[in-house]
Amino acid sequence: MQRSSPTAKFRLTASAIASHFKHRCDRLFRWNAVATAHRGKPGIGWNVPRRAREHSRPGIALLMAAGDEFEIGRVQALEAEISALSPAPGIEQRIHYAIQPDRGRQRVAPLPLPDALALLRQPSVPRFIAQIEIDLGPHPAIAAQFLQMFGLDPDAIELGVSRPDLLEVLPPDESHPHRRLRVWDFKGSQVARHEHFIQVAFYTMLLEAVLSCSDVTGYAVDTEHGVVESRAERTTFDLAPYRLALADFLRNRVPALLALPAADAHFHVHEGCVLCEYMDECRSRADAADDLSRIPYITSESKRHLLAAGYRSRRDLVPLDPATRQEEIERLRSLSHDLSTNVARYIAAAQALDDGEPRVLEKHTFQMPWYEDVRVVLCAEQDAVTGTCFALGIKTYEGWDAAANRPLGQEHVFIAQEKGDEVSILLPFLQTLNRLLERVHQENASIRAQAPESDPQVSAAEAQVAAAQAELDAFRARHEADLRRRTPQGDALRAQREALRQRVEAAKRAAKDARTNFFKAQRRAQKRLHFYLYDTLDALVLKSLIERHLFDTEPPELLAELGNLVRLFPPESVLPDADTFRTIPATVVVQMLRALVALPVPYGYDLRSVSEIYQPESGGFQFRTPYGFSWEHSNQIAFERIHDVWNGTEFRYQQRGTARVLTPSDILQEIDKAVRAKLRATDSVVRRLKADLGPKGQLLLRKEPFQLYTAGDPLQVQMFEALRIFTALEVSLAELEVKRVHTLPVSDRVASFVCIHGLRAETDTLGADGTIWFRFDPAASDTKFEPGDFNLVLTPADEPAILLSDIDGELFNSSSRWRYAPYKVKLVAYDLHSSPPRVQLAPDN
Ligand code: SF4
Incomplete structure (x- = not known):
């Protein structure tokens, strides 16, 4: 030495x-x-x-x-x-x-x-x-x-x-x-x-x-x-x-x-370490010590607090059973904002890593539906060197084909074969996606176009109404004079007329029920469609790809296809029923895993590990690729391989002691397979999530029948059209972000500093100055609202749907904003020195 x-x-x-x-x-x-x-x-x-x-x-x-x-x-x-x-x-x-x-x-x-x-x-x-x-x-x-x-x-x-x-x-x-x-x-x-x-x-x-x-x-x-x-x-x-x-x-x-x-020196192995040169070293040291950072998505600050509180390793959290150690858990909650929100998740994850059993957390989400008729899984692969997208994938699932005994759906993979030529994949990707959307839109439109009279039950019921009415009219005509007489015979006739009239009323009610049932069935028959991406990075790559080409003039078809995306995010609502939550078009799967389950996977939920241990009861799929086509802890396909293709070089590696050589065309085939594997594995994880969470009522997003926005003529001038699309997308994404925040559970909104909760009014009525003081949960003291902020809303914590329906209303439809007037408040002042802290609010309508 x-x-x-x-x-x-x-x-x-x-x-x-x-x-x-x-x-x-x-x-x-x-x-x-x-x-x-x-x-x-x-x-x-x-x-x-x-x-x-x-x-x-x-x-x-x-x-x-x-x-x-x-x-x-x-x-x-x-x-x-x-x-x-x-x-x-x-x-x-x-x-x-x-x-x-x-x-x-x-x-x-x-x-x-x-x-x-x-x-x-x-x-x-x-x-x-x-x-x-x-x-x-x-x-x-x-x-x-x-x-x-x-x-x-x-x-x-x-x-x-x-x-x-x-x-x-x-x-x-x-x-x-x-x-x-x-x-x-x-x-x-x-x-x-x-x-x-x-x-x-x-x-x-x-x-x-x-x-x-x-x-x-x-x-x-x-x-x-x-x-x-x-x-x-x-x-x-x-x-x-x-x-x-x-x-x-x-x-x-x-x-x-x-x-x-x-x-x-303090350290914390987490997702951000992926490109740190010490990651392998840190992970092996953390594995050896069973470090707290093995708990997926624990924050560095929470790790510091736990260390200071005497919890030296992941294993130390395992015995914290809420039934027997509630007091200790409460003490941990009081240590920090993050622990107050997430300690239960950290404990469950520590336990999952101990026994290998996934756990479902007691959380719900408005960001993922239990059911949809058309599931569309997307992925987008980025080349970190050129900053371009080199591969796109689409997988659709539209139910079970009983005749062929196989799932109904398709897979499409698009790979850029020239360096940086992402337009060559964006156009066919959008064309494929848009034809699917248009088909589902058209199928739903055809169903909606069916008149209730075409339904045999409605027409039979309508015929009953007509027959009963005709019988009543004939009876009245036949006995017109006798019906007016105050005689026993007149009384008997009037009773008969009443019976006939009641038959008409009953037939009308039956006809109304038949129509209601028809519309319900018509609504049920329409398809709901939802998108899934495994990772936030895929969503970002896709968004950046679209933004980079919005103002392209070549090829001319591209702008038309991009315009179709706006029809996914219409500038004004076309749906009459805003109380159902159609408005989240896509789910990022890893965010759902993070919020809703605790899996025996250390550090973070990469698709390779998750798809291996978290599969549906049947038809599960693992994300596996040959060596060099994806890397540990990353959900992206390895960009190194597309450079082999672009440079016309071979890829050589050892497999179980045998040298393997892949030509550029072999590499293309393997990238294709890797993208398909990613799509299938994502779908497999989605199915398991639905099976675990759906029956327990934790997936609260209710999709509306799918339809594309169709009003408005596309502008003829290309630049204006591109600007229109760009503006619509920007506005749509901003509104979606607000909506996304509103779908979060209260605790997560508090953790994001956008919610004050636990409000208790100190008086029953407004004071002389037109305000009222509320005490609130100290955990929400760091909220980003300032005195003078208006346009805030006060809603009951146990009715989260109000935020999405009454407050947000119809997405992209500002004319519905008047509806949240009764909930509007202005923040007048804080009193953070009292215990619990207080906030002064005034109605703002
Ligand atoms: S890999 Fe290690 S050294 Fe690098 S940032 Fe992560 S914890 Fe720190």
């Missing part, structure tokens, strides 16, 4: 800080702060694993190469963009950069700091300087000055190399007497994220220290704005909040994090 040098220092890098802000993981920061040479050695590197040479996925190399390609592409595009601009005094409209090969890839070459400073000293400077390598190893005084600004010890910490992607030289202006150096960074993600802004903020602070110690004059670092250029957009952002957050982190958090032995 080697001891690390007694002078071993922690290494602070921009990427380690950015990773901390991304993952919020103390362990990740503590481990990343140890240079490779000191890892695994006594001292600061003890218990710090060596870096995984190959990251857990081969695709990471593809992503890194794509990142380099992206950066070169953006630098060249920017070069073209500025070359046409007129120069500012002393500033040339060019970028100083070079491209160099590196391990088989091309990248922008780093520019040593002294060279960059030399450039700035010249009378005429380039507008941009790329990849300045800020290595303060040879400049310990500057590093010390930087670290001491935050109270950090230069004898214990050194600064790693930092490389801002671009430095822009801005000319002086009225408010800035010096030229300013603005930091840009390129990020291969779709959009800029807060950890990217933090990274830029770090570069600005470092550059300030460098400039202050250099002999370069006439420059200041731009501390007001930074730029992050992602795939989707160029974002110029305010630096102030990020510099503040970073300074606070460096000053107040870093010393404590580095003071910890590596083994004691």
